[in-house]
Amino acid sequence: MASIFNIQILIFFFLLIIFSILRPTQQQQQHPLDPLTPSELNLVQTILTHAYPTSNNNLTFQYVGLDDPDKPTLLSWLSSHSTTKIPQRRAFIIARINHQTHELIVDLSNHSIISNQIYKGHGFPLLTFDEQIAANALTLAYAPFVASVSKRGLKINEVVCGSFAVGWYGETRNNKRVVKVTCFYLDGTVNMYMRPLEGVTVTVDLEEMKIIGFWDRLTVPMPKAEGTDYRESEQKPPFLPPLKKITVVQPDGPSFMIDGHRVRWANWDFHLSFDMRAGPIISLASIYDLEKQIFRPVLYKGFVSELFVPYMDLDEEWYYRTFFDAGEYGFGLCAVSLEPMRDCPENAVFMDAYVVGQNGKPVKMSQIFCIFERHAGDIMWRHTETAIPRTIVREARPEVSLVVRMVSTVGNYDYIIDWEFKQSGSIIATVGLTGLLEVRGSKYTHKDQIEEEVYGTLLAQNTIGVNHDHFLIYHLDLDVDGDSNSFVKSNLKTTQVPDHGSPRKSYWRVVSETAKTESDAKIKLGSKATELLVVNPNKMTKMGNHVGYRLIPKSGAGSLLSDDDYSQIRAAFTKYNVWVTPYNKSEKWAGGLFVDQSRGDDTLATWSQRNREIENKDIVVWYTLGFHHAPYQEDFPLMPTLSSSFELRPANFFESNPVLKVKPPQDVMRLNCSILKVV
Amino acid sequence: MASIFNIQILIFFFLLIIFSILRPTQQQQQHPLDPLTPSELNLVQTILTHAYPTSNNNLTFQYVGLDDPDKPTLLSWLSSHSTTKIPQRRAFIIARINHQTHELIVDLSNHSIISNQIYKGHGFPLLTFDEQIAANALTLAYAPFVASVSKRGLKINEVVCGSFAVGWYGETRNNKRVVKVTCFYLDGTVNMYMRPLEGVTVTVDLEEMKIIGFWDRLTVPMPKAEGTDYRESEQKPPFLPPLKKITVVQPDGPSFMIDGHRVRWANWDFHLSFDMRAGPIISLASIYDLEKQIFRPVLYKGFVSELFVPYMDLDEEWYYRTFFDAGEYGFGLCAVSLEPMRDCPENAVFMDAYVVGQNGKPVKMSQIFCIFERHAGDIMWRHTETAIPRTIVREARPEVSLVVRMVSTVGNYDYIIDWEFKQSGSIIATVGLTGLLEVRGSKYTHKDQIEEEVYGTLLAQNTIGVNHDHFLIYHLDLDVDGDSNSFVKSNLKTTQVPDHGSPRKSYWRVVSETAKTESDAKIKLGSKATELLVVNPNKMTKMGNHVGYRLIPKSGAGSLLSDDDYSQIRAAFTKYNVWVTPYNKSEKWAGGLFVDQSRGDDTLATWSQRNREIENKDIVVWYTLGFHHAPYQEDFPLMPTLSSSFELRPANFFESNPVLKVKPPQDVMRLNCSILKVV
Structure with missing residues (x-):
């Protein structure tokens, strides 16, 4: 009796294990852009260690990630409404094998290495x-x-x-x-x-x-x-006066749905992936058009391609500090677990991710993304009309948006990376800088003692906050209502009015230039009033305007290093704030694939020298969000967040305001709340 | 019995009336910067109509507001810890009397007109x-x-x-x-x-x-x-999918205290006033320094001084549309009641204001300001430390800030004016543009038909959204730790490194220039990497850095009109993004006191021609937050909010991060909420 019982228990546990192994695939269909799963990562590790047994090979995994399906393959799969078999899953691996850099592609369905090339050029892979x-x-x-x-x-x-x-x-x-x-x-x-x-x-x-x-x-x-x-x-007292409790509440839960890595919220649908090098990757973002009753594509892929962080100190211990945080350290690899209630608000949900260790084994990173609805007290749109007799019209809609957040802590610095989606069609990418400065020890204890160049600010005794920059370059593969797009600079040009033509002497008008080739699209921001647009020249609104999206930069900071400086050659992508290239699957990393000790021969700037045609093509916009950082004492010992952002905003994409038909929230929503648990 | 009862009732009501008359003064002491009360406004009206009986005078009130005490008087009152008698209350009135413009000052304590001047120059007062x-x-x-x-x-x-x-x-x-x-x-x-x-x-x-x-x-x-x-x-279906309920909850109420017009929140203390012309006026903003254990002044006064909104259409019906929304229409006069839950979040409190009608009688404007704590899900600061053996450090503080909001609807446009205070010492001024475009009727129904200049975008059939700008100039009388301040441009200058001096060839360093006179401080943003600072040259941190605040602009848009254009002469303040003047009580309105039909002889640009000294003086910074607006179809028929902002951020003002000693919120605050009422 006892033994039968034990057998039943064993069978039960056996079934439970089988079930838990099978469950992930049963629960949801895998999306072709999903990051590699732990079992896929294990498979890659098994295949490579089989090919290069560690008993007689020196094998380290420097990077493992999804090798995206080719864009036509993926678009074709999408156009079949995802009903056909998903495109072949492949992994891209950069490994050091016996002291050489290998680029490998593993086919995950037939468990084979389908490409294995030794890289002989300059530069090395990510550090593990x-x-x-x-x-x-x-x-x-x-x-x-x-x-x-x-x-x-x-x-x-x-x-x-x-x-x-x-x-x-x-x-x-x-x-x-x-x-x-x-x-x-x-x-x-x-x-x-x-x-x-x-x-x-x-x-x-x-x-x-x-x-x-x-x-x-x-x-x-x-x-x-x-x-x-x-x-x-x-911390010792005195403390700042504590604020009374404040929290955001969604009594019926969030409005978004997460299905694997696909996120649906309000009128948006997108895929959120994770990459060891880039961190969050937003793909296939499309927005529902109420009028056309279809989802229309906006952003095929968006991610932080590289970060360049040069310090401005020439001394022996400092001159070389010109970091590439994505290509050298892995912006995703440096992601940290987010703390509920502090890093993300009360209504956030979290998502895990996997990276690999040097041995190729998957390592779980918990709560690496948070996703939440942002209710900041902003106004989506409003108007009060008092000019109509016997009528007062007041209509207002509060703004609620969706935020995807990751924090990457690259050593001392913490980068808060937000992708925010608005119902109006805007996508706002925000970077917050916080964490710890990289400071230089110094003999000085007061500014008056300083008579030499110290390359920064005396923040505290013996502590110089060294001047530096942060340049984050975003890869923005916009597919505005389709993949054939053009880049248009709409210059606002002052026009003189001939005498007696009008009581006015001047006005500005919009003079639009469509960039024919890459060199037409290199832009240093700041000097001119220009609107930057990605349009679909094959699609028009009923009024005859090309459908488009605008890039609205909020920072025009660019590199101040001289062009012949070695680190500037490596980070030549910072010479312009905006570049546009024709889509090319291999052109992902603006500082090159192998950035550690790179020599600038594989960068956005070198690719663009070919000056390829970009009109009515599948194009990629590259925008650098830059910060010059001359430290102040407030940045010591840990800096309050400093943020900047850019906006992708629909520009004749819709026939009219796409949020006119947002229902206002139910009136007078008052909640009777009791605190369940205060730890 | 019945008659005695009636007498008791009468006495009761008499006392009630007396009490309600006395109550306002009993409740709170008036602050010298409080806007004129209804009884003060009535008093002004009585005094002027007594001096100019309307039976034989044509008298209209075009503007009535507080005549601020002189700055030394107010500062002296403040330094007595507000215990002395408040400075004399005076009203400043602009009236049209028998078809002439009068500038009058009324002393509200002795009920007399102490100044009455007829203005003979160009320009007219606000329109009623x-x-x-x-x-x-x-x-x-x-x-x-x-x-x-x-x-x-x-x-x-x-x-x-x-x-x-x-x-x-x-x-x-x-x-x-x-x-x-x-x-x-x-x-x-x-x-x-x-x-x-x-x-x-x-x-x-x-x-x-x-x-x-x-x-x-x-x-x-x-x-x-x-x-x-x-x-x-x-609206007719289909609608956008409704979002689930989301609300912000403060179970113990807000953390701020409002005492009359004085607002105290966290480490901030400031005065919030209302003016018919300017709208919100932030005064005497000071921040508590935990280390020094005192409140330290930051902003003596900040307000929107003028708005210039030129349209870019030369036709007979349009050329003259170059509006000055503050000086012509009254940015405060055009303020509208804010709608709870829509214009401001659930935790907002509201404040009323008073303007006067043309007859001088006070008119109550309900819920003109809202004040709320913003809990947007942002991170005040954070760091995760993984480099220390056997230790994981993760510290993060969520951001909560305080927002003061007003919306001014000047005809078609709605301007959302936010002043946001952060515990870190930053003040962020944000402008949101929403509401209705000013469109031009047109014969065109499709872009292909257009072969002439139409000065804008075809938004809908027969509807051209005309190109225009919005320039909001802020008067920022910063008193950084005292009223003697200097304006410093910290230019980030590329410096070439001599051969063999370092492996580097270049770096940037901070080359600071203190502006001696007004002409040194006129700045067009965009071409150079420059940090803009207001410092107190008489106060230093322990490290020897001058205490200061930075102005961080997020928009560098400036006027594109030619200098000789008439409206540009009137709005010459838009020629530069930044100006600095020595404090002068009369220099409040960047477009002049009498803006309607002004000829540009009383503007910030003309005042500055004197090129006065501004080093180590009481100085005022003027910053223009500008938007170029080439309309897109999404702006039709009502535009989703487009925002821009600037930040005033402490820069060596504190010895170190002033929010390091913010206590984190109580952990795991979960609320059990039931909805009390959903209408």
């Missing part, structure tokens, strides 16, 4: 966390380094190190794959970035995993720990 | 609603106009008119005080702005209140009513 950790550990155990720490009267067990990409500064020989390790000091704070171990640099060869360089060049006082910790537990 | 209504009524009863309406097959009782300021186009003789009346058509819509009675213009002499000009120059088809009404009741 594992190799950074190993390089840091090497440094901490390195006797000369330990001596340097000791010489300064510091405790080695309070030192934490970071591995920094070294850039390229004109070397002509083939470089080794190395990082520079630079270290920081805890000892009474978790904010070690405010306590740099200035003057000591260790170079680590990542392939040999050994130290190949060590410099202890100068000693400056260690900035003090006091006042640097940002944890609540470490 | 009463005279606009009268001019419109005259037009509707004017036989030739009625005939024009009839000739077009339209019904006179469906016509609604508006009075338009006429501008100045180089006339050298003294102009009459006139408006041009232009009309619109209802007949099946409340959105008459989409149905202009194109081609008919009536000129009305406001002083004689008679028609002095009538033109019926051309006939174009009346755009149809269909598709123009924006009222919910008039």
Whole structure:
């Protein structure tokens, strides 16, 4: 009796396991753009380790991600209303195999490597966390380094190190794959970035995993720990007066539906994916047109293609800090778990993602995206009409939008990446900068002492906040009502009026230029009043206007480095704020596929030298959202968020205001709330 | 018994009346910057009608507002911790008396006119609603106009008119005080702005209140009513899918305190006033410094000084449309009641205001301001630290800010004016544009038919959205930690590195220039990377940095009209985005005190020609937030809000991040809510 019972339990558990294995595929159909699942990642790992057994091969996975189906294949699948078999799933892998960079494609259906190429050009793949950790550990155990720490009267067990990409500064020989390790000091704070171990640099060869360089060049006082910790537990009174509780409530739950990675909300439908390198990828965003009663495509794909963060300090320990946060560190790899109620509001839902470790095994990253409806108190549209006798008209609609958020913490800095969708058709991409500055240790304790160039602001005693920039370049593959689009610059041009032609002497008019080739579409913002449009020259409104979307930039910051500067050559995409290219599946990464120590031979700027035709083609817009950052004392020890954004806004896309027919919310919604749980 | 009872009732009511009269003064002490109360407005009216009895004088009140105490007087009162008697209350009145413009000052304590000057210069005061209504009524009863309406097959009782300021186009003789009346058509819509009675213009002499000009120059088809009404009741299915209920809840009420017109919230303390011309005025904004344990001044006064809205159409009916919405129409006078739950979120509180009618009697305007805490889901600051062995640090603080909102509906357009205060010390001024375009009737029904200049976009059949601009100039009397301030341009300058000086070839450094005189501070944004700072050269942080605030513009749009154009001469303040002047009590209105038909002799540009010293002085920053508006079909028949903003952000004002010591919200706040009432 007992044994039968045990067998029943075993059968039960067996079925349970089978069920839980099968469940994911039963629950939802996979979308061709879904990121690789843990089992797909495991499969890739198995296939590669089978091909290159680690017993006699040195194999590390630097990048694993979905190899997107070709655009025509995907569009054809979509046009079949997703009823046909999904296009072949493939993985794209960048691996270091026996000290060479391989680009591989694995077919996930027939479990085979269908492409395997050794990359011989300049530049190296993403750094893995594992190799950074190993390089840091090497440094901490390195006797000369330990001596340097000791010489300064510091405790080695309070030192934490970071591995920094070294850039390229004109070397002509083939470089080794190395990082520079630079270290920081805890000892009474978790904010070690405010306590740099200035003057000591260790170079680590990542392939040999050994130290190949060590410099202890100068000693400056260690900035003090006091006042640097940002944890609540470490703060002493007085505190700012606490605010009364405030929360957003959706008694009937959210208005969006998430089906796998497909998000539907209000009149929007899009796919949200995750990539180790790019972070969030918005694909196939289309909006329902009430009048035409169809979904109309807007954005085939949008993501942060690269981040360039050059520091403006020429000293030995600093000159090379010209980081490419996506191509060197992985903007997605550096994503962090979002904290409910703090990183995202009460009504947010969260989504996990998977990356791979250096060994190729999937690693779950929890709560990497949050998705929520934003009810900020803004007005979607309104009007009060008082001019009509015996009538007062007042109509107003509150704005509610949908936000997709990820935070990537690339070492010291936290980048808040928001994609916001409005019912009016606007997509707003916002970047918030917060986290910790990269500061330089210094002997100075007061500005009056400073007579040399210190490359920044004295933020606290012995602490210089070094000047730098953040340039985020967005890949925006707009498909406005179809994939054949043109880029139009609508210049607002002052026109003189001939004498006696009118009492006016001038006015402006819109002079539109359609960019024929790539060189026509390179734009430095700021000098001219220009509206930037992507139009579909094959589709018109009833009035005869080409349907379009506008790019409304809110920042026109561009790189201030000289064109011949090595890091500027690598980040040549920052020379213009806007570029337009014809769609090319391989042109994803504005700084190149292999960015670590790249030499600028595979960038948006080099691709564009071909000056290809872009009129009435499938085009991609590249926009750089830039920040110049000269630090202020308020940024110490942790900076309050500084935001900027751009808007993609329909421009003759609809026949008329698409949110006129939004029902106002039910009137006088008052909630009687009791607090269930306050921890 | 019955009679005694009646006497008791009478006594009760008498006491009740006395009590209600006394109550306002008992409840709260008046602040010297409070707007004039109804009883003060009544007093002004009584004093002026006593001086100029309307039996034998033609007296109209064009503007009545507080005559601010002199700044030294007010600062001295403040430094006494507001314990001394408040400075003398005075009213400033602009009246038309027997067809002359008078500037009067009334002392409200001794009930006397202490100044009465006749203005003989160019320009006229604000238009009153009463005279606009009268001019419109005259037009509707004017036989030739009625005939024009009839000739077009339209019904006179469906016509609604508006009075338009006429501008100045180089006339050298003294102009009459006139408006041009232009009309619109209802007949099946409340959105008459989409149905202009194109081609008919009536000129009305406001002083004689008679028609002095009538033109019926051309006939174009009346755009149809269909598709123009924006009222919910008039919409036909299909509708956009309704969103589920979403609301913001503060179970313990708001965190701000409003005492009369003084608002205290978190670390902020400011005064909110209302002015017929400017709308909201933020005064005496100061922020509590946790470290110094004092409130430190930031903004002595901030308000929208003028709005310039030039249309870009040269035709007879349009060339003169170059409006100054504050100086001609009264940006405060055009404020509209805000609708709870739609114009402002659920947690908003509202404030009323008073204006005067043409007869000088106070008119209550209900719910003209709303004040609410904004919980938009943004992150105030955050960091995740993963580099420390055996420790994961994650600290994040959600952003909650305070918003003061007013909406001014100047005829067709609705301007949403937000002043947002952040605990980090930032003040963000945002302008949202919504409401109705000013469109031109046209014979065209498709773009292909258009071969002439039409000055805009064909939005719907027979409807051209005319190109125009909106320039809002803010008067920002910053008093950064005291009233002696300097304006600093921190230019980010590319610096070439000599060969072999560093592996780098370039970097940028901050080259700061302190503006000595007004001409140093005129700035056209866009061409250079410059940080704009107001610093207190007499106050330093411990590190030796001058305490300051930055102005961070998000729009650099400036006027595109030629300098010699008449309306540009009147709006010469739009030539630069930024100006700085020494404080001068009389320099409030960037387009001049008398803007209607002004000739540009009293503008920010003329004041600045004196090129006064502005270093280490009490200075005022003027910033123009501009929008170029080339309409798109989505703006028809009512435009979704388009926003822009600027930020005043502390820059070495605090010793360190002032929101580090914000307590995180109580964790896991879950509310059990039941809906009390859904109407």
